Amino acid sequence: SSIMNQIRTGHFAEGSKLPTERELCVTFGAARNAVRQALEALEREGVVSRQVGRGTFVTPQAAMDTAHGGMSAGLSLQEILEVRVLLEPQAARLVIERATERDFEAMERCLEGIRNARDWSDHKEWKYELHLTMMRATQNRLLVQIFETIIRARRQDQWGRIGDTRNIPHDVRAATLDANERIVDALRDGRVSDASEAIRGYLNGIFASFHGI
Secondary structure (H helix, E strand, O other): OEHHHHHHOOOOOOOOEOOOHHHHHHHHOOOHHHHHHHHHHHHHOOOEEEEOOOEEEEOHHHHHHHHOOOOOOOOOHHHHHHHHHHHHHHHHHHHHHHOOHHHHHHHHHHHHHHHOOOOHHHHHHHHHHHHHHHHHHOOOHHHHHHHHHHHHHHHHHHHOEOOOOOOOOHHHHHHHHHHHHHHHHHHHHOOHHHHHHHHHHHHHHHHHHHOOO
C-alpha cells in the first residue's frame, strides 16, 4: 500500500489533510525516515503541499489527475521503458547541440546523488532526475513534457510507496554509476554516436533485468 494509492482511491480527497508522520508510520508500519522521504517525493511531484505549522495537504492538481485518469496513471514499467528506448538515444544529438555548462553541472550533481544515495528510493530518484536533466538540456519543451509524463508514472508508483529504505548493493550502485558516467562523458565530449549507444545500452540493461534475462 502507499500514500499515492490512498490519494488515487479517494481516501485522501482534494484539500484533505494527511495524517501526521507519526500516524502514517503506524498505518504503514514504516520507519519515520521512510515516511518523510515518501512525503518529500510526493511534494516534488506536486501531489501534496506541506505547510509549516499546518500539515500536509492533497493538492487540487493531484485530485484532478486522479479524476481524469491522468496520462501517466497505470503505465507499466515495460511501456515506459519502450518509450524511453525510442526517445532518449535520439535526443542525444539535441543535448550535445544545446546543453550549457549549467546543464552539465546539474548532470554531475545527479551523478553525485547516485554515488551517495541513502537507499533504493533515493537511488531511483537521482536516476530519474539525471535523465530528466538531459531532456531539459535539449531545450525542446514537448520532449521534456513527454519525458516528465512517462517517468511521473514510476515516480508516483514508487515514491509514494512507504518502506523502500533497503541498502543498495555495491555492485548495483557501481554499475549504475558507471553506465551513467559514460553517458554524461560522451555528451560532454560531443560524441553523438557514443552517447546514443551508451543510453540505449543502459536502458536495454534495465529492460533485460525487468525480463529476467
